[in-house]
Amino acid sequence: MELSRTTFLSGVSALVAATAVPAAAEPLSDVDPVAEARGTSAQALAFLRAGNYRFVRTGPRPWPTPLPPPAAPTPLPRRPTDRTPQRPWAALLTCADTRVAPEFVFDAGFGDLFVCRAAGNIADNDVTGSIEYAVAEFHAPLVVVVGHSGCGACDAAIKTFDGKLFPPANILAVVRAIMPAVSTVPHDDSDRLRHVVEHNARLTAAALAAGPILKPAIVSGRLHVTWGYHELKSGVVTIR
Numbered sequence: 001m002e003l004s005r006t007t008f009l010s011g012v013s014a015l016v017a018a019t020a021v022p023a024a025a026e027p028l029s030d031v032d033p034v035a036e037a038r039g040t041s042a043q044a045l046a047f048l049r050a051g052n053y054r055f056v057r058t059g060p061r062p063w064p065t066p067l068p069p070p071a072a073p074t075p076l077p078r079r080p081t082d083r084t085p086q087r088p089w090a091a092l093l094t095c096a097d098t099r100v101a102p103e104f105v106f107d108a109g110f111g112d113l114f115v116c117r118a119a120g121n122i123a124d125n126d127v128t129g130s131i132e133y134a135v136a137e138f139h140a141p142l143v144v145v146v147g148h149s150g151c152g153a154c155d156a157a158i159k160t161f162d163g164k165l166f167p168p169a170n171i172l173a174v175v176r177a178i179m180p181a182v183s184t185v186p187h188d189d190s191d192r193l194r195h196v197v198e199h200n201a202r203l204t205a206a207a208l209a210a211g212p213i214l215k216p217a218i219v220s221g222r223l224h225v226t227w228g229y230h231e232l233k234s235g236v237v238t239i240r
């Protein structure tokens with residue numbers, strides 16, 4: 001059973017209004033998470049790692065996608081249609097960088113990954129709401145924020161922090177969102193950009209995990225939220 005968008009949104013409103021109630025006792029929706037979840041957090045982590053291994057080592061994945069239990073009753077089509085089920089086993093937040101395309105990097109198929117992308121893998125209200133939607137509506141058991149080597153957005157944040165760059169227009173909002181990570185990495189760090197990228201992904205994951213939908217899902221044991229680092233040179237994504 002899938003909720004309509006209106007039902008989902010009204011459910012979110014009720015959740016937000018009920019923040020005084022112990023969150024773990026509140027159902028996220030009227031969909032049974034055990035029945036609807038595509039798999040466990042551990043299975044989803046294993047699938048991401050296996051998919052990245054295939055991407056790096058052995059080329060494209062066989063078709064159809066091997067699914068974690070409960071398996072889809074019929075193989076998914078190569079090309080999605082309006083009847084293709086939307087049952088992601090992971091929600092990802094990655095940079096908008098052209099080189100990090102998650103479906104390729106994790107060798108995933110249609111219906112597998114719920115992907116949000118923004119420069120610097122930052123989570124503004126819209127992105128946060130999208131990730132929350134993936135967890136509340138589709139019961140994704142895993143959320144990963146993935147930073148990457150050579151991130152231009154993080155590099156711009158560092159240059160702005162150092163007074164060497166003045167981002168125009170709304171680019172400033174992107175840079176500003178990365179500043180908490182920049183400010184905690186020493187100026188003379190020998191691998192400053194990498195550490196800013198990693199810390200930015202870690203902070204973003206922590207912020208998502210503290211939200212009113214993800215937090216009770218984590219407490220109930222059906223969601224894991226973490227972060228990763230994508231090394232472009234090797235293609236390897238290290239998930240923490």
Ligand SMILES: [Zn+2]
Pocket residue numbers: 095096097119120121148150151152153154
């Ligand atoms: Zn980037």
